[in-house]
Amino acid sequence: xxxxxxxxxxxxxxxxxxxxxxxxxxxxxxxxxxxxxxxxxxxxxxxxxxxxxxxxxxxxxxxxxxxxxxxxxxxxxxxxxxxxxxxxxxxxxxxxxxxxxxxxxxxxxxxxxxxxxxxxxxxxxxxxxxxxxxxxxxxxxxxxxxxxxxxxxxxxxxxxxxxxxxxxxxxxxxxxxxxxxxxxxxxxxxxxxxxxxxxxxxxxxxxxxxxxxxxxxxxxxxxxxxxxxxxxxxxxxxxxxxxxxxxxxxxxxxxxxxxxxxxxxxxxxxxxxxxxxxxxxxxxxxxxxxxxxxxxxxxxxxxxxxxxxxxxxxxxxxxxxxxxxxxxxxxxxxxxxxxxxxxxxxxxxxxxxxxxxxxxxxxxxxxxxxxxxxxxxxxxxxxxxxxxxxxxxxxxxxxxxxxxxxxxxxxxxxxxxxxxxxxxxxxxxxxxxxxxxxxxxxxxxxxxxxxxxxxxxxxxxxxxxxxxxxxxxxxxxxxxxxxxxxxxxxxxx
Amino acid sequence: xxxxxxxxxxxxxxxxxxxxxxxxxxxxxxxxxxxxxxxxxxxxxxxxxxxxxxxxxxxxxxxxxxxxxxxxxxxxxxxxxxxxxxxxxxxxxxxxxxxxxxxxxxxxxxxxxxxxxx
Numbered sequence: 001x002x003x004x005x006x007x008x009x010x011x012x013x014x015x016x017x018x019x020x021x022x023x024x025x026x027x028x029x030x031x032x033x034x035x036x037x038x039x040x041x042x043x044x045x046x047x048x049x050x051x052x053x054x055x056x057x058x059x060x061x062x063x064x065x066x067x068x069x070x071x072x073x074x075x076x077x078x079x080x081x082x083x084x085x086x087x088x089x090x091x092x093x094x095x096x097x098x099x100x101x102x103x104x105x106x107x108x109x110x111x112x113x114x115x116x117x118x119x120x121x122x123x124x125x126x127x128x129x130x131x132x133x134x135x136x137x138x139x140x141x142x143x144x145x146x147x148x149x150x151x152x153x154x155x156x157x158x159x160x161x162x163x164x165x166x167x168x169x170x171x172x173x174x175x176x177x178x179x180x181x182x183x184x185x186x187x188x189x190x191x192x193x194x195x196x197x198x199x200x201x202x203x204x205x206x207x208x209x210x211x212x213x214x215x216x217x218x219x220x221x222x223x224x225x226x227x228x229x230x231x232x233x234x235x236x237x238x239x240x241x242x243x244x245x246x247x248x249x250x251x252x253x254x255x256x257x258x259x260x261x262x263x264x265x266x267x268x269x270x271x272x273x274x275x276x277x278x279x280x281x282x283x284x285x286x287x288x289x290x291x292x293x294x295x296x297x298x299x300x301x302x303x304x305x306x307x308x309x310x311x312x313x314x315x316x317x318x319x320x321x322x323x324x325x326x327x328x329x330x331x332x333x334x335x336x337x338x339x340x341x342x343x344x345x346x347x348x349x350x351x352x353x354x355x356x357x358x359x360x361x362x363x364x365x366x367x368x369x370x371x372x373x374x375x376x377x378x379x380x381x382x383x384x385x386x387x388x389x390x391x392x393x394x395x396x397x398x399x400x401x402x403x404x405x406x407x408x409x410x411x412x413x414x415x416x417x418x419x420x421x422x423x424x425x426x427x428x429x430x431x432x433x434x435x436x437x438x439x440x441x442x443x444x445x446x447x448x449x450x451x452x453x454x455x456x457x458x459x460x461x462x463x464x465x466x467x468x469x470x471x472x473x474x475x476x477x478x479x480x481x482x483x484x485x486x487x488x489x490x491x492x493x
Numbered sequence: 494x495x496x497x498x499x500x501x502x503x504x505x506x507x508x509x510x511x512x513x514x515x516x517x518x519x520x521x522x523x524x525x526x527x528x529x530x531x532x533x534x535x536x537x538x539x540x541x542x543x544x545x546x547x548x549x550x551x552x553x554x555x556x557x558x559x560x561x562x563x564x565x566x567x568x569x570x571x572x573x574x575x576x577x578x579x580x581x582x583x584x585x586x587x588x589x590x591x592x593x594x595x596x597x598x599x600x601x602x603x604x605x606x607x608x609x610x611x
Contacts, residue, residue, distance in 0.1 A: 134570055141577045145584055152588055157595035163602055164588045168517060171530050171581050175537055178574060182541050264595070 005488045006051070007060035007073040010044045010083065011126045011139075013037060018118040021111055030111035031098050033086040034118055036232045041121065045080075045087035053480075067131075069196045070434040074131030078484040079334070082128040082258045089250045090121045094344065096459035097243045100353050104241045105153055113153060118292040119146035122257045133267070136259065137174065138297065140223070143255070144170045147248055150251050160369030162235035169232040173222030178223070180216035183208050184267075196267050204272050206229070215275075216263055221488050224256030225289030226320060230313045237309035242353030245305065248373070250311055250346035251439065252337050259320050261335075265488040274326050283324035295425035304433055305352055305362045310386060311429065314422060315341045318403060321415060325406045326390070331485035333402030336477050340470060341386070342394035347463025348384035351377050356454035364433065369436075369442030374451050378437045381463040385430035387471070391425045394471040485486060502543035509536035521601040523592065527585040534578045539573070541567040 002009075017037040024030045024184070052075050054057055060073040075083070105113050122144020130136050148170070150304040154165035185191055187208050188199040203209055218229070225233040233253075237245050265275050274280045291314045313455035315337070323336020350364050354377040359366050371378040400419055407415035442448065451457070470477050509532055516529025545567035553562040589599055596604050 134573075138573055138577070141581070145577075145580055148584055148588070152591065157592075158587055158608055160592045160595055161608070164523065164585065167581070167585050167588065168526055172514070172517065172533070174577075177533055178537050179540065182537065182544065182567075186544050193610060410507065 003047070006044055006062075007049055007075055007129055008062060010468050011122060011128055012043065013043055013044070014118045014122040014125065015291060018122060019114045021115040024111050025212060027102065027110035028098070029170050030114045031094070031101070034114040035091070035094045035116060038087070038094045039123065041092045041125070042087040043064065045083040047055035049080040049084050052077055068190055068192045071135050072131040072192055073129050073192070075129060077480060077487050078259065078261065078335075080126045081339070081480050081484055082448060083125060084254065085254060085339055086121070086124045086128060086251045087369075089247065089342060092459045093243060093247045093250070093350070096246070096353065096456050098119055099358055099453050099456055100243050101241070102336065103357055104155060109153070109394040110415075113150070116146045116149045117319065119143075120150060120247070124251050127255050128258055131193050133184065133193055134436055135197065137178050137181060140174055143252065144174060147252060149243075150244040150248070151236050153244070154239040154241050156239045158235065162239045166232040166236045169222055171440045173219045176215045176219030176222070180212045180219060183212035183215065190487050193262065193267050196340055197269060200268060201274070205272065213268060218382040219261045219293040220256055220263065224260060225313055225316055227286055227294060227317060228291070230294070230316075233313060234306055234309040237312065238306040239304060242349065242356050246349035246353060248344050249308075249349050253312065253316055254342050257316070257338055259322065261488060270326055270489060272422060280324045280326050283320055284415065285367055287317040287321035287324055290314060290320065291418055291422040291427075295422050295429070298429045299432070301424065302365070303347070303363055307429055307433070308348055308352070311426065312345060314426075315345070315388075316362035316417070318399065318422070322403055322406070323421070325408055325412070327410060328404055328482070328485050328489060329409055330406035331488060332478065332482045333399055335481040335484050339477050339481070340399045340467075343463050343466045343470070344384050344396060344446060347380060347387070347460055347467060348461060350456070350460040351380040351384060354456050357456060362437055366446070367433065367436050368440040369437075370449070372439035373449050375444065376457050377452050379459045381437070382459075383467060385434060387467045389427045389430055392471070393468065394468045395477070397471055397475050402478070416450055427430060503537065506536045506543070507542045509533075509539065523601065524586070527582055527589070530585065531578060531582055534574070534581075538571045538574060541571045577609045584595045
């Protein structure tokens with residue numbers, strides 16, 4: 001009985017838990033409660049994925065209002081996978097959060113912090129699960145508003161300006177998105193994505209629909225930090241609390257990539273996007289620029305958190321590159337990278353969280369000699385770094401392998417070259433950090449530091465173990481991603 | 494010419510949209526930026542609301558003597574969007590209060606200078 005309501009529970013559980021969390025004033029209690037909630041959410045996501053893989057697409061009419069009129073939650077292979085990523089990372093990061101949050105957030109604000117975290121989780125899950133374009137906007141704003149709050153909790157005062165900057169750009173992005181949805185509604189009279197996809201071909205040549213498409217693309221582009229709309233991202237990631245950076249880096253932009261995929265392939269259909277518009281070439285150029293420019297900028301960052309933030313912009317470039325191939329292999333590479341990058345970056349930012357916990361800084365010069373003093377943390381950073389570069393036997397290799405395969409399949413040699421150059425640049429910026437951590441002695445002025453507590457190391461290493469596991473066993477990731485890619489290319493039919 | 498003027502609601506929308514967007518980009522005062530964002534969002538509200546209006550249409554309540562009704566759905570949608578707009582403005586202003594406490598100013602260029610100084 002309750003299984004029938006799984007799609008609704010996926011969103012409702014964290015949504016109701018968030019205000020309840022405010023009432024728990026005790027920090028440890030609030031943390032325990034949030035952790036339980038996130039684990040239940042993860043269990044729901046796993047059940048949903050299993051059910052979708054066996055029974056096919058699940059449709060859930062919210063409040064029993066039938067689909068084109070009421071809000072429909074629709075779970076297919078693509079978003080079941082995204083739900084699993086978001087819920088899984090939400091739970092793992094919370095496991096890590098206790099010690100880190102106690103150190104970085106004032107005691108009286110901890111329960112409020114967790115409640116904002118749960119709201120952010122709700123928003124991301126809602127974006128992924130809903131089949132209604134306007135409902136998606138509402139969830140987008142739930143996750144965005146709570147993430148502005150989370151970012152502003154950083155200890156540096158620049159966290160405030162970073163949050164404000166993100167608020168302006170995020171709101172512009174979301175408003176562009178609503179304009180696009182409004183124009184689509186004007187032409188079709190529906191907001192349901194499946195319904196939209198069936199009614200759009202009739203009016204596909206009108207200027208209104210093209211304008212809608214342009215607004216939607218730019219709006220979502222702002223949210224996913226598509227180069228050159230990424231300007232909010234480096235500051236937001238650098239000054240946010242460690243836990244928030246890890247969570248946002250691993251989920252927020254990934255969900256936005258999913259929205260892009262959903263609108264491109266399900267709502268508009270590949271034919272409209274890539275035949276009527278030469279958008280594939282345009283996206284490819286942006287992806288190239290993102291990979292090359294952001295990786296180069298990352299090389300010169302004095303702060304490791306900022307370095308990884310720029311690396312995130314570059315990694316988003318790889319996902320967009322995968323989309324721009326418009327082929328099964330390319331999309332598989334893009335979707336698999338969405339997953340692999342989420343676990344690698346999540347783990348890397350958690351490792352940085354361990355360093356921030358002990359050293360109190362993530363400036364590269366403060367990391368000298370960490371390699372011997374915090375061997376497990378530094379080791380985790382190395383594994384994640386190898387994944388970013390794309391060394392065989394790490395998850396990063398798998399996604400780059402599929403991207404290069406797709407490039408060669410279509411004869412795009414320049415795309416393959418960009419992937420390789422991007423990896424070389426990644427090797428350089430990862431090496432910079434590794435060199436400082438292992439081959440420089442501890443500066444005489446700094447007090448010795450201890451290894452991070454087990455409660456922080458464990459989640460960090462779970463991410464790293466996953467990075468290694470999915471680097472050798474690709475059955476789950478590539479299997480699901482391939483199914484998702486085929487599903488997307490088939491369109492809404 | 495008549496065709497252009499008949500679409501006056503869209504002209505208002507576009508005008509407000511551009512005014513709001515311009516304020517967000519051009520003004521360094523953070524409060525003005527929030528106001529600009531609000532104007533920008535309001536233009537979208539008008540876009541939706543005027544979209545649902547049908548000339549001669551009445552409120553969608555079944556009553557004898559009326560056959561033409563306006564579409565209530567865009568109006569309902571915009572209620573939600575208004576709430577979102579209010580929340581965004583409130584959060585933006587709250588952040589500005591905190592920024593003022595931390596920096597002693599709400600001018601963007603002065604904040605940038607203060608951050609670069611140390």
